[in-house]
Amino acid sequence: MQEELAWETDGLLPLERQLHEAARQNNVGRMQELIGRRVNTRARNHVGRVALHWAAGAGHEQAVRLLLEHEAAVDEEDAFGMNALLLSAWFGHLRILQILVNSGAKIHCESKPKKAMCLCWRS
Structure with missing residues (x-):
């Protein structure tokens, strides 16, 4: 499993990797622990x-709310x-869309042509 996720976490520090994975799995307890350790919620x-990309794409309401509360x-x-x-x-x-819009997300946006078609997602 770790090797499968390696491409998704390239470029991150170990604790940032853990935050991304916790967001992807809706592991809010681990996310709170990492945020308490001052892990960068905006790490790319x-x-x-x-x-936030992982939490929103997976539909994890608690993880999305937590990240938004901590400067994502x-x-x-x-x-x-x-x-x-x-x-x-x-x-x-839909519920995640509502949360994001209520948090100030711009509603007029679009992905980059063609490149978005290459987007690979695993949940």
């Missing part, structure tokens, strides 16, 4: 993904032009 992997930028885009709002829409997570 090699394709510009932040923990709601409109951060990855290398494909995807932000948390687009990822939550792509995977059909």
